[in-house]
Amino acid sequence: MVILDAFATGVDVEVINGDLRLIxxxxxxxxxxxxxxxxxxxxxxxxxIRDLRKALASSSN
Structure with missing residues (x-):
């Protein structure tokens, strides 16, 4: 995956036909x-999701 922009002001989450879509x-x-x-x-x-939770839990912020 190529990340076009490292900054986003928002993210929408959808589940369609068993696939998770992040926009x-x-x-x-x-x-x-x-x-x-x-x-x-x-x-x-x-x-x-599991890895994000682990990373956020171990974050000092």
């Missing part, structure tokens, strides 16, 4: 621009 955007004034889309099968999405 990231940035706001430019009144306009919202999509900067990335990621579609993950169920097993990969669950692994990502």
């Amino acid at each position: 990231a955007w940035v706001d430019h004034g009144d306009e919202r621009r999509i900067v990335g889309r990621l579609v993950l099968p169920d097993g990969v999405a669950r692994a990502l």
Whole structure:
């Protein structure tokens, strides 16, 4: 996966047909621009969520 923009002001999460879809955007004034889309099968999405929880729990922030 190529990350087009390392910064996003928001992320939308959808589950469609068993796939998790993440849609990231940035706001430019009144306009919202999509900067990335990621579609993950169920097993990969669950692994990502597990790893994110671990990383956030061990974070000092």
